[in-house]
Amino acid sequence: MVKNIHRSLVSAVIAVSLAVTACSPAEDGAVEEEKGASASALTLKDNNGEQELHPPYERVAVTDNRAFEILSDWGVHIVAAPLDLVPDTLSKDINEESVEANLGSHREPDLEALVAADPDIVVNGQRFSQYQDDLESLVDGTPVVDFTPRDGEDMAKELIRQTEAMGKIFGHEDDAKALVDDFNAALERAKKAYDPDKKIMAVNTSGGEINYIAPGKGRFYGPLFELIGMTPALEVDNASDDHEGDDISVEAIAQSNPDYILVMDRDGAIAKDEEGYTPGQKLVEDSSALKNVTAVKEGRIVTAPQDTYTNENIITYTETLNAMADAFEKN
Known part of the structure; x- marks a missing residue:
């Protein structure tokens, strides 16, 4: 009888110990969270240097004409864009009703409107590349990326580079590959x-x-x-x-x-x-x-x-x- 009680106590201690061991990794959970956080970080080199990005992005501002159609086709939520430059062919999806801020055109831009739109990333480029510094200062801490095809570079490679970068940033790598x-x-x-x-x-x-x-x-x-x-x-x-x-x-x-x-x-x-x-x-x-x-x-x-x-x-x-x-x- 005493032996049985002893065995039961030992088993109970072992069970508690195993349970504590299994549950204790609040540390393991933290490690997994850390891994998850670092896995979502993305470092890409754009026209202005290395950009450390942390997707997913849910509020996207776009000034680059070459990005409008791609992001629209992928269903990316565009909160700000220079509507004066959006082609009529895309106006069904990118218009006064769908975006929160109209940035005008590159000739008379309303850059301050970007602040009210509160984007979590800005896809800059082409006609708006000249405003890179202004945009960065207006949305301090928010990434402003520019993958406009560069002068003097192979156009095919530049178009591919831009498309693949958009795919990585917005989680559409398979769609980018198809393009x-x-x-x-x-x-x-x-x-x-x-x-x-x-x-x-x-x-x-x-x-x-x-x-x-x-x-x-x-x-x-x-x-x-x-x-x-x-x-x-x-x-x-x-x-x-x-x-x-x-x-x-x-x-x-x-x-x-x-x-x-x-x-x-x-x-x-x-x-x-x-x-x-x-x-x-x-x-x-x-x-x-x-x-x-x-x-x-x-x-x-x-x-x-x-x-x-x-x-x-x-x-x-x-x-x-x-x-x-x-x-x-x-x-």
Whole structure:
């Protein structure tokens, strides 16, 4: 009987001891919490250096035109944006009703409105890159990231870098990978379909005029010359990356006799509702100076999506590359 009581007491002591051992790690719990906290930390290098980030982010301000469509498609909650720069194609999701603060435009920004919106991260870039310091001071302690494609860098790599960074920050890495895969496939398709014996001209239609987009440095289409290996129909000294393209004579464009003309319709993005607006492709097709050009006679005119000038993201490039591939494959 005494032995049985002794055994029972020993068992009870062991059981209590095991229970205490199992429960005691308030320390283990703390370790797990610490691991969880450090696992959520994210260090990324953007255009201004290393950024230590702590997602998830629930109140997002976006000033970068190249990020609007991506984040909107992913359902990211945007609390502040320069609505004057948001393309009409995205205004259903990014508008006065959906955002708490309209930051205006890069020409007359209302940066103070950002403070009232109380974002937990700001995705800055492109036209608003110039306000980086101002934004940082207004939202002191809140990260302001900028992954705008950098001048002088490979545009394909820069678009991928930006997209992948957005995926990591906002927990959409699989979606970002899908965008990158689509872009790479479109680029490879355009490369494969293009015949280097065919001469290419890129133009920007602005103010009803047809302006030259320089291979390499010109807006939107410029980088595609090198990425695809396209043969320029015309190369001009001292060409620029001007947002309206370079002003050279339509006769000079005609004389170069391009086999394909690539059109970015700037007016289509910012002035399509104005009186007298003519779509860029129609301007090219109806130009008397261009009527005998091979590209016009053969119907080899490729127009980027109408909102391209204010929506130059990886999705827009993918759509344009596929349209170019379609044209190259037909001819």
